Amino acid sequence: MKNKLKKFISLFAGMLLLVSCGDVNGGKPTSEENINTTEIEAKYPAAFKTDGDVVQIDSLKVGIVFSSPFKGIFNGFLYSSSIDEDFMKYTMDGAFPTNDDFTLVLDSDETPIKVTVNPEEKTVTYKINPKFKWSNGDPVTTKDIVKTYEIFANQDYIASSTSTRFNKGRRMIVGIEEYNEGKADKISGLEVIDDSTMKIHLKEITPSVYWGGNFASEFVNAKQFEGVPMDKIIESPALRRSPLSYGPYYIKDMVQGEKVIFEANPYYYKGEPKIKRIEMEVLPPSQQVAAIKSGKYDIIFNPELNIFPEIEELNNINILTRKALYFSYLGFHLGKWNTEKNEVVTNPNSKMYDINLRRAMAYAIDDDALAKQFYHGLAMRAKSPLAPVFPLLHDPQIDGFKIDIEKAKKLLDDAGYKDVDGDGIREDKDGKPFKINLAMMSGSEIQEPLSQYYIQQWKSIGLNVELVDGRLLDFNNFYDRLRADDPAIDCFFAAFGFSSDPQQVSLFGKNSQFNKSRYTSETLENALNAQISPEAMDETKRIEIYHNYEKVFMDELPVVPQMNRIEYLVVNKRVKAFDWTYDPKADGFDWSMLEVTASKPIVDER
Known part of the structure; x- marks a missing residue:
């Protein structure tokens, strides 16, 4: 690593020398943009599938390259740090599937929540799939949805959490500003019809309705937050240590700031995951190349761009890329x-x-x-x-x-x-x-x-x-x-x-x-x-x-x-299939479908 750092510094020194010598083409640009990202994406597509026979394993390890401890706000809507999202995105989240243009999938009985837009009424109707359940077996209900809105729009919560979620797009919901200002004790635009059906009334229908920008993208479990004061939510165990999950996995245990152990959710609406445990931990940048070579992890998120040429030479991994x-x-x-x-x-x-x-x-x-x-x-x-x-x-x-x-x-x-x-x-x-x-x-x-x-x-x-x-x-x-x-x-x-x-x-x-x-x-x-x-x-x-x-x-x-x-993702070659496209086409791939073809991760043999 020291030699590599010296190389970086020397390259920068060369660039600095060009400037100090005035070699900038009379003040004009010194370089042209000849980067062809299409070639990289074609060489390393965002999905792969192999023909190897499946081997049963108990756990799979995931590394997230990061230089600091994670904060640990474990809700896919209330989080504030990108690394927290990395821990949750594929394990605990997934209420609203999207199309390849990032718009919400509408009017589908196969999604966790069927979303229907009525432009004339200025309403969006949610119908919760009866298979959509929390990791304790309870169904996801409209109470959970309402509670989520009541949290992020509450002034005491906002003040205690420096929340960024109560923005102008979500102010389009009828009655949410009155609730935020303390003029109402509920949000009038959230019309609950029954435990599985509700209408959200909007002031206007705008493009954000179809991209989901007016709404909470994930939910909390209302029962977990009963009796918790709004100004204490950000530090509550329900958010920090033991939140229920409706994704393929839920949090079983953790080492705060370093590691989270996920257990398969037996009530996941697509079926119980094939691998029963995911161990996910922070991987310091200085250790990332060695960890990839040794097969320490099956999947590595956020590998740094500067190590790309080095890991391109490894024979134990698949590299997946996509526009970030x-x-x-x-x-x-x-x-x-x-x-x-x-x-x-x-x-x-x-x-x-x-x-x-x-x-x-x-x-x-x-x-x-x-x-x-x-x-x-x-x-x-x-x-x-x-x-x-x-x-x-x-x-x-x-x-x-x-x-x-x-x-x-x-x-x-x-x-x-x-x-x-x-x-x-x-x-x-x-x-x-x-x-x-x-x-x-x-x-x-x-x-x-x-x-x-x-x-x-x-x-x-x-x-x-x-x-x-x-x-x-x-x-x-x-x-x-x-x-x-x-x-x-x-x-x-x-x-x-x-x-x-x-x-x-x-x-x-x-x-x-x-x-x-x-x-x-x-x-x-x-x-x-x-x-x-x-x-x-x-x-x-x-x-x-x-x-x-x-x-x-x-x-x-x-x-x-x-x-x-x-951005690119590193996946050990023992993983049978992975789809990292923004709109997964491989049988609706998600982490519940993860499988491997070897009992141990493959090591680089060079």
């Missing part, structure tokens, strides 16, 4: 979160508010070169904030930021950031020393050289940028400080996973906790709200709305889009 619902970005501290109003308050006097300063920082970074040299064709420059899995919504005229050092310098000159004392570092507009504090996460072995690359690039345009606290921050510390609007942070590199609903009100709207830059404007808010308007039901109009949103976003630049990526 992923977006990394450079964010800026532009305001604060108002807890009382649950909204962003932007500060026009904040250090990073000047749009030319933000644009200059964007033009100083060569994301195309980073994608090629460090992510091996599995990442590509993000051209806008939209998910690339929705290509029709993207305006091809918008192409993101390509490196242009001279343009970056001119933007700073025009904005009034001048080098007053001739030391190569710019002062602020008043001629005073100007320092920018950057927050970055630790974890991957390339994070340190990456941080140094960014700092050097910004130095080349005259900006003095330093790491917050002089070091990289642990994942949990990083996000805790962002949520708290730590004034020590001026800018930061972060990422999030897109939802299956393409609307971005829940990411960048003024009422969204995910809006970590704390930026809002009337123009941006209008462009966001248009995405969840009735007018967006028309496909032509919807495309026009998203094109306008991209233009507004890139003009105002609350964050700088950095990377989209291809």
Whole structure:
């Protein structure tokens, strides 16, 4: 690993040398985007199936590459950390299957919940499948659905959990705002017909209805939360240690922050899983390659992109790829979160508010070169904030930021950031020393050289940028400080996973906790709200709305889009079949169907 790190640093040193020597084609981009993600996806498809004979085993091991302990909020809707979702996604979740365009499967008697939309009534009807049961044998009922809504829309819960789920899309439910404000003790728009049938009344029918963006995507068991005060739910055993599950597995035991042992759910609606136990644990990045070679795990989630060439050579694994619902970005501290109003308050006097300063920082970074040299064709420059899995919504005229050092310098000159004392570092507009504090996460072995690359690039345009606290921050510390609007942070590199609903009100709207830059404007808010308007039901109009949103976003630049990526999954060759497509076609594959063809994981024999 030390040799590999030296290699990374030397590669970055080469890039820095190009900049310091002025070899940037007169300020023009130094690299072109020649990454063909289609070739990678064709070479490593998202599903496979072998002909080997099935061997019975008691347990299967799963590793999740992560540099910090998991938080352990075990509900597929109330969680706040992506690693918690990794633990639950295929074991405990699955209330709403989706199509390959991420829309909800409608009017199907085979799904856990039959969903029917009535645009004239402005209602969505749920009919719960009688086979849909919790891991204790109790049926999933409308009480469970109502309880979920009552939790995430409750002010005491929101205040105690820094919840991000009560967003503008879900405010479309009739009566939910009155409940949130304490003016009603129930949500009037949740019409319970009986234990298995209910109607959800909406103010408007918008595209989010069909993508599920107005609704809770998973549910809690109401009985488990009886008598638990709303402000204590986030720490309750029902959420942290022993939540019931309606997925193929339920939590049997755990080592907090490190490992979860799942047991097969005998009441799973598709039938009891074939493998009785799943052991899932955090795998430190430094151990991932050795673990893959030795067959320590049957499945490994989140392997880092920088190890891809090394594991491509291994003969004991199958590699599966797909376009990730992923977006990394450079964010800026532009305001604060108002807890009382649950909204962003932007500060026009904040250090990073000047749009030319933000644009200059964007033009100083060569994301195309980073994608090629460090992510091996599995990442590509993000051209806008939209998910690339929705290509029709993207305006091809918008192409993101390509490196242009001279343009970056001119933007700073025009904005009034001048080098007053001739030391190569710019002062602020008043001629005073100007320092920018950057927050970055630790974890991957390339994070340190990456941080140094960014700092050097910004130095080349005259900006003095330093790491917050002089070091990289642990994942949990990083996000805790962002949520708290730590004034020590001026800018930061972060990422999030897109939802299956393409609307971005829940990411960048003024009422969204995910809006970590704390930026809002009337123009941006209008462009966001248009995405969840009735007018967006028309496909032509919807495309026009998203094109306008991209233009507004890139003009105002609350964050700088950095990377989209291809994600990959490592599966040991003893696993008989696996379907990782977003719409599994292999007999409705899920983890209840996992089987193996050898009694022990296969080891790399080279």
